[in-house]
Amino acid sequence: MFEAVLFYLFSLVAIVSGVGVVTMRNPIASALSLVVCFFFLAADYVLLDAHFVAVIQILVYAGAIMVLFVFVIMLLNLRHGDHLSFEDIGRRSVVGMGTAGLLAIGLFTALGQLPEILPAAIPADYGTIAYIGRALFEGPYLLPFEAVSALLTVAVVGAVVLAKKEI
Amino acid sequence: MSELFVASLPYLIALGRCIFAVVFVMQILPMLIWAERKGAAYIQDRPGPNRAHVLGIRAAGLVHTLNDVVKLIMKEDIIPGHVEKRYWAAAPVIAMSVALCTFIVVPFGDNFMGYDLKVSDIDGGLLFVLAATGMGVYGVMLAGWASNNKFSLMGGLRASAQMVSYELSMGLSAVVVFLIAGSVSLSTIAEMQAGVAWNWTVFTPVGFIAFVLFWTAAFAETNRTPFDLPEGEAELVGGYHTEYSSLRFALFFMAEYANMIVASAVTATLFFGGYNTGIVTPAWLREHADWVLVAAAGAVPVLLWFAFEAHKRKQRPFYQALPAGDARLKEPMVFVGIWLGAAVAHLGIGVAGLMGLASKLSLDFATFGMMSGVFESLGMSAETQGTVFGPDLVTAIVGITVLAVKVLFGCWFFIWVRWTVPRFRYDQLMDLGWKRMLPLAIGNVMLAAVWVAVFPTGLLSTFFGSK
Structure with a gap:
């Protein structure tokens, strides 16, 4: 009961701030509402017993990636005069809503095919670092995990190649 | 013990922990501002803050921190x-x-x-x-x-x-x-x-x-x-x-x-x-809690020496030159009082430890008053209360003190580097x-x-x- 109240509260704030990201005109305000959104998503993860994911969410997304975003916005020093423009809003919103609709259909289809998990089937150490570590390095997710890390390496190499004129 | 109290005990403990953590930081904080100024003065070979006073007592410059707070609020x-x-x-x-x-x-x-x-x-x-x-x-x-x-x-x-x-x-x-x-x-x-x-x-x-x-x-x-x-x-x-x-x-x-x-x-x-x-391990401290209390009395000679040194401050030219009736003349005696009080407290702790060694009873703080009700509600019998609560309290105090000493040394290191590099x-x-x-x-x-x-x-x- 208490958890349900917290869940709806956190989710509401996350959704409101998520909407704020696209509707706010000040780029810094947009970025900060994205930080707030990440924060309350992390709170939802805690309610799901995924403490590690919650901490990593704050550490990586709110703490590192968004700091970089805000840093770049501040470096470009966007101010009142040069707010993001909202021209051509009709066509863009149609394309955006179409994409969002496709995503929603995909998500709901996937959710409908989920096997039902009974609470008793969840192990005691579910969500702990040890559990996630075993799932990633010993369990079924080893190959996807290594594939993702290879992808990240490719991204880093690509960034270096793009940024450096002479190697 | 009322039902409500027992039901809310976990929340009270959680609240107590939060308050303790905040208080721990907020207590050291003003001391650090003082240590920063005195440390800077020490490294630069000057006396540092020593003017602000309360009723003539300057407390080695600590009053400056108090003044800072008042100034920043006003x-x-x-x-x-x-x-x-x-x-x-x-x-x-x-x-x-x-x-x-x-x-x-x-x-x-x-x-x-x-x-x-x-x-x-x-x-x-x-x-x-x-x-x-x-x-x-x-x-x-x-x-x-x-x-x-x-x-x-x-x-x-x-x-x-x-x-x-x-x-x-x-x-x-x-x-x-x-x-x-x-x-x-x-x-x-x-x-x-x-x-x-x-x-x-x-x-x-x-x-x-x-x-x-x-x-x-x-x-x-x-x-x-x-x-x-x-x-x-x-x-x-x-x-x-x-x-x-x-x-x-x-x-x-x-x-x-x-x-x-x-x-x-x-x-x-x-x-x-x-x-x-x-x-030693915390387990050893638990077992020998009485001895730890006795060892606390070992600080008594050091504190007495501090009191004696504070008393000698009276002979300094600064105090000699003060006119009669100047409030600052009381300063050395205040310091002597503080150190003597600390010495008496440590002596008391040592005596409590000796009594505990003699009778194995002195650590039974838990049977005092309402506390016993709390422990009974936690499912502890009267016999185990004393044997758990006393040694645990001693171990906890030793742990907090040791951590505080390490933290203070770390903070001093920050100050030290600031005025060096x-x-x-x-x-x-x-x-x-x-x-x-x-x-x-x-x-x-x-x-x-x-x-x-x-x-x-x-x-x-x-x-x-x-x-």
């Missing part, structure tokens, strides 16, 4: 017309609240009557500390940006670039401790270092390198000299807090010191055994962070993996035992 809260008000007002609050909430995963002792002596047992442990310090960047960044001023913006940009850069080395050197301890929980890391001092992480080669890297990164994360470029007053006026006055400035000021305390506490826990004495140039700072510390930290992690595989219990413990 000052006009100026909001410059050109700032982005909402973000500008939020920045100091973010800085201070993040600094305070970092402390919640630091353990103060192994346990107290079955309860963990720390605010929260988050599975993330130290990762939470890293995440929270990452959030601390927003306070500084927002302050710089919202001040709408070139110098402040420069300060904010420098702070964020610097904190993001050094966070990497900090995290990687913490990974070494995770490898050695096999856990990210600060409680487990502290437990692993119980007993003799060579169990401490810092006394392994990889641990030592990790400590040096971590400690250097901690200086950068707290924006202390030689990494205080974000507020470099010679170039940036005041950096990110140029536009702040009154209590808003005080919040930034306090956040810096709170960050120092947290960084020292985390370093002490990771590398220097945390609440462990480095001589000059500020970096910006390119030097980035060079150190990215080209020197980061490769060293990565290499050290690999070395640590090998080390842990070869000496699972540590080198010295392999040869000398771990107890």
Whole structure:
């Protein structure tokens, strides 16, 4: 009961701030509402017993990636005069809503095919670092995990190649 | 004991822990401001603050801190017309609240009557500390940006670039401790270092390198000299807090010191055994609680000597030259009173310990008054109350004191470096962070993996035992 109240509260704030990201005109305000959104998503993860994911969410997304975003916005020093423009809003919103609709259909289809998990089937150490570590390095997710890390390496190499004129 | 009280006890304990953690930081904070000034004076060979007084008692300059607080509260809260008000007002609050909430995963002792002596047992442990310090960047960044001023913006940009850069080395050197301890929980890391001092992480080669890297990164994360470029007053006026006055400035000021305390506490826990004495295990302390009390009486001669030295201050030319009736003439006697009072208190503790040794009864604090009801509600019989509560209390107090001493030494080290090492140039700072510390930290992690595989219990413990 208490958890349900917290869940709806956190989710509401996350959704409101998520909407704020696209509707706010000040780029810094947009970025900060994205930080707030990440924060309350992390709170939802805690309610799901995924403490590690919650901490990593704050550490990586709110703490590192968004700091970089805000840093770049501040470096470009966007101010009142040069707010993001909202021209051509009709066509863009149609394309955006179409994409969002496709995503929603995909998500709901996937959710409908989920096997039902009974609470008793969840192990005691579910969500702990040890559990996630075993799932990633010993369990079924080893190959996807290594594939993702290879992808990240490719991204880093690509960034270096793009940024450096002479190697 | 009412039902309601028993039902709300877990929440009361949680609240008590939170209050304790905040009070621990907020108690050390004003002392640090005093220590900073006196330390600067000591290193620069001058007397330091010694003018402000209460009823003629100057308390070695401590009253200056009190004056600071009053001054900062009474000052006009100026909001410059050109700032982005909402973000500008939020920045100091973010800085201070993040600094305070970092402390919640630091353990103060192994346990107290079955309860963990720390605010929260988050599975993330130290990762939470890293995440929270990452959030601390927003306070500084927002302050710089919202001040709408070139110098402040420069300060904010420098702070964020610097904190993001050094966070990497900090995290990687913490990974070494995770490898050695096999856990990210600060409680487990502290437990692993119980007993003799060579169990401490810092006394392994990889641990030592990790400590040096971590400690250097901690200086950068707290924006202390030689990494205080974000507020470099010679170039940036005041950096990110140029536009702040009154209590808003005080919040930034306090956040810096709170960050120092947290960084020292985390370093002490990771590398220097945390609440462990480095001589005996908490279990030994529990068993010999009476002897610990008797040992407290060992401080009595030292305190008496302090009292005697304070008494000799009367002979100084300064006091001799004061006119009769000057309130400052009372000062030496006040100090004598304080030291004598402390000596009597320690003597009392020692006597209690002796009585306990004689009768095995003196530690039975728990049977006093309403406390026994609380323990009965927790399912403890009258017999076990005394044997658990007393030794646990002694162990907890020893643990908190040991941690506080380590934290204070760490803070003194911050002050010491501030008045010894000059500020970096910006390119030097980035060079150190990215080209020197980061490769060293990565290499050290690999070395640590090998080390842990070869000496699972540590080198010295392999040869000398771990107890």
